[in-house]
Amino acid sequence: MISQQEFRSHFDSLGDRLYFNHAAYSPMSRPVAETIKYYLDVRMEGSSDTWTLAVDHLETLRSNYAALINTTADRIALTGNTGSGLIALANGMNWQTGDHILLYAHEFPANVTPFYNLKRLGVDVELVQDVDGRLTPEQFASKLRPQTRLISLSSVQYLTGYRANLKPFSDLCHENGIIFCVDAIQSLGVIPMDVVDMGIDFLSAGAYKWMMAPIGTGFLYLTEALQEKLQVTGLGYMGNENPERYDEFDQELHPDARRFEVGAFPAPGVAGARKALDLLLACGIDNIQKHVSGLTEQFLSGLKNTAFEPVYTFSKEERAGICLFKHKNQEQNEEVFKRLTAQKVNIALRGGGLRFAPHYYNTSEEVDRFLAMLAELS
Numbered sequence: 001m002i003s004q005q006e007f008r009s010h011f012d013s014l015g016d017r018l019y020f021n022h023a024a025y026s027p028m029s030r031p032v033a034e035t036i037k038y039y040l041d042v043r044m045e046g047s048s049d050t051w052t053l054a055v056d057h058l059e060t061l062r063s064n065y066a067a068l069i070n071t072t073a074d075r076i077a078l079t080g081n082t083g084s085g086l087i088a089l090a091n092g093m094n095w096q097t098g099d100h101i102l103l104y105a106h107e108f109p110a111n112v113t114p115f116y117n118l119k120r121l122g123v124d125v126e127l128v129q130d131v132d133g134r135l136t137p138e139q140f141a142s143k144l145r146p147q148t149r150l151i152s153l154s155s156v157q158y159l160t161g162y163r164a165n166l167k168p169f170s171d172l173c174h175e176n177g178i179i180f181c182v183d184a185i186q187s188l189g190v191i192p193m194d195v196v197d198m199g200i201d202f203l204s205a206g207a208y209k210w211m212m213a214p215i216g217t218g219f220l221y222l223t224e225a226l227q228e229k230l231q232v233t234g235l236g237y238m239g240n241e242n243p244e245r246y247d248e249f250d251q252e253l254h255p256d257a258r259r260f261e262v263g264a265f266p267a268p269g270v271a272g273a274r275k276a277l278d279l280l281l282a283c284g285i286d287n288i289q290k291h292v293s294g295l296t297e298q299f300l301s302g303l304k305n306t307a308f309e310p311v312y313t314f315s316k317e318e319r320a321g322i323c324l325f326k327h328k329n330q331e332q333n334e335e336v337f338k339r340l341t342a343q344k345v346n347i348a349l350r351g352g353g354l355r356f357a358p359h360y361y362n363t364s365e366e367v368d369r370f371l372a373m374l375a376e377l378s
Helices: 004-008 030-044 050-069 082-092 113-121 137-141 166-175 224-229 267-283 285-303 330-342 364-376
Strands: 076-079 100-104 124-128 148-154 179-183 202-206 218-222 308-310 323-327 348-350 353-356
Touching: 004 267, 030 050, 030 267, 050 076, 050 218, 050 267, 076 082, 082 113, 082 179, 082 202, 082 218, 100 113, 113 124, 137 166, 148 166, 166 179, 218 224, 267 285, 285 308, 285 323, 285 364, 323 330, 330 348, 330 353
Parallel strands: 100 124, 100 148, 148 179, 179 202
Antiparallel strands: 076 218, 202 218, 308 323, 323 353, 348 353
């Protein structure tokens, strides 16, 4: 088990910089960078071990992703980002004119665009509004039609930080014969996930945010039942049952989720992602969640002594790692962002507010430093 202090020691991006922008992208740890460099050194030398090393990283990463969401490796396909997985789902279903999809009105575009593209096939995509930033199954239930075939929802909303209670959503879907899809990029790495208990049919996530892996890495998960219903519309040779039989062009699809993998993979990124997941799993996602929750509670409490306030008032159970806050004079937000950036504070300006998103290596002392800066800007 890796302690918080040991995990922190792996990051060279600290010092006088305050990094609270993990909902956008994370810095890489030294072990991740060293793992990538070692792979590149082996490749540069032209060693015969290059391919063996790359495949070892690939399959270990597949198992790491599976452990992260409590499934088996055969249910995982490696992708380059969240959108790639969602496109595989959107394009793989046998849509009919009049079919209906429900999405949240303020989702990140990666969880909207692949489904909006289906309008050309006569699919109706409807957006559901929140109430005070909250999303409930009842809001979606009121929009259901006999033609509703899919609901896709982020586990944590990038803009508000709202953490959905996924099980009631999956219950609603399964009671009505609807596929339940989850964009998990804003929760994996900081919130425990059990796809079986939560009843998730399809999940997609990039790994460069809370999973702290290189950009261009990620994965999709799907149930065996859903796999049997989906066409593979972007079939590459690596999706074949025996991809190394190069002279056999007419093959069956791979029997598991690997049928969605297209061709040669970005081995340096995969090597780095493997190490990033090694570290997170060794820390324990439950420990990460507890620590980040504590930092968020500290931050929200400290805001009361400044001219800033939360944009949304979510309960502890409705939060993950994102807190959106604003100056009480909202016109000051952009200027505050510029001044904080000049002071080496890395946060994001989003949706009429400022987004605070700490991770496991951040400390309560850093949060206090940040609160002191905000007090000076009041």
